[in-house]
Amino acid sequence: MRHHGITLHGIGAVTGDLVTAVDAIRDGRYSLEQARRNRQDSVAVATGRTGPELAAQAARQAMHGSERDVDLHLHATIHDPGLDFWSPASFVAHQAGITPMMTLSINAMSNSMVAGLQLAAGVLQGHAGHSALLTAGDVFQPPLFDRWQTDAGIVYGDAGTAFLLHRDDTTPAIADVLSTASESHPSLEALHRGTTDWHSGHTHRPPIRLRTRKAQYLATHGGPTAIDSTNTTAVSNVLKTALYEADLELDDLARILCPHYGEALTHRHCLAPLGIPEERTTAFLGRWLGHMGASDQIADLHYLLTRGLLQPGEHIALLGIGVGMTWTAAILHIR
Structure with a gap:
């Protein structure tokens, strides 16, 4: 899909503190063989935080200096948002201080932000609004999720990210x-x-x-x-x-x-x-x-x-x- 007049105007990212593979090996959570095979030096760990909190922090970065009313907000998480039967997307919007016309959760798992970019760009290009904020946030905490051992060949880190899209905006843009x-x-x-x-x-x-x-x-x-x-x-x-x-x-x-x-x-x-x-x-x-x-x-x-x-x-x-x-x-x- 070719896009016309869709620009990136804000971006934010918050990651956890780095915990080294050496520390994980010393504590028995990871092995030297795994570290060598994966070439994993460290991982981001946000102790005591939730994915939605990290996403809201990143959203505030992305929205810095921009209007607080956006037409569309899409939020993504691939794991536990910290609470069941609740709207992480609305939490992120509220904590970021925005009042979108529509706030929704999307779930393409790890592809959510890139696929969400295509979805949001298509919506804006269809003239259904002028701006869209996309957010994502996840933390991977034990005992439900062992970031070092749950998956083969992948170690999981904690982060929140956000980006702001505009349509037909003549002000300076990032991309x-x-x-x-x-x-x-x-x-x-x-x-x-x-x-x-x-x-x-x-x-x-x-x-x-x-x-x-x-x-x-x-x-x-x-x-x-x-x-x-x-x-x-x-x-x-x-x-x-x-x-x-x-x-x-x-x-x-x-x-x-x-x-x-x-x-x-x-x-x-x-x-x-x-x-x-x-x-x-x-x-x-x-x-x-x-x-x-x-x-x-x-x-x-x-x-x-x-x-x-x-x-x-x-x-x-x-x-x-x-x-x-x-x-x-x-x-x-x-x-």
Whole structure:
């Protein structure tokens, strides 16, 4: 989808304090073998905070100096927001001091912010409002979620992020949203379900064990190779489509911001499908911060912008991959 007149006007990111892999190994929560295989140096831990609180803090950053009334607010979380039967999206909007015409939760899991960008840009481009705020926030706390061991090849970090989109705004902007493209394969929802029993109505839930669920699914569905093949095709498809819509080539991109996986998964799911070296990505941030749910790409963009690592005129891509499975690519032109 080609976008016209959609601009990025604000961005915010809040991450937890860094806890090193060395500390986790010393405490018996991680192994030296895992640290070497994943090349995980540390992870962001926001002790005593919730995902919605981090998201609201990031939203206040993104809205700094902007109007408080936005037309659309979309909020994402991939894990426990801290309370059941409650609206995290409304909490974030209230705490950020905004009064949107509509505030909603979206759930494309780790792809929520990039897919949400496509959704919000499409809404604004259809002239249903002039501004949209997107937020995300997650913390991964034991005993429900062991950030170091729950998933294979991924360590999970805590963060909140936000960005503000405008339509047809002539004031100075951070970037132009040129294009987006998405693909989904809903049949792969079982990869993260496995043969796990439903917990509907239960007051107690056992710790989440994603590596077990994945192993259950892969044992009867062709192993990791089948997933890798589908992912390779989808990653290639969405980026090629987004680049075509933006009249760009892969070599025109200064950076490609990918999900924060361990080294092996980053290579299999991002670098190899695109045929790019790690140096063109922000994988180094993943090694510091861990996989922060839907926040990875936005936190990376915030880091690059606030440190002057992107130059006016450069193009970047955001690549989102979400449980379910969904894939989205977005092309931005830095102002």
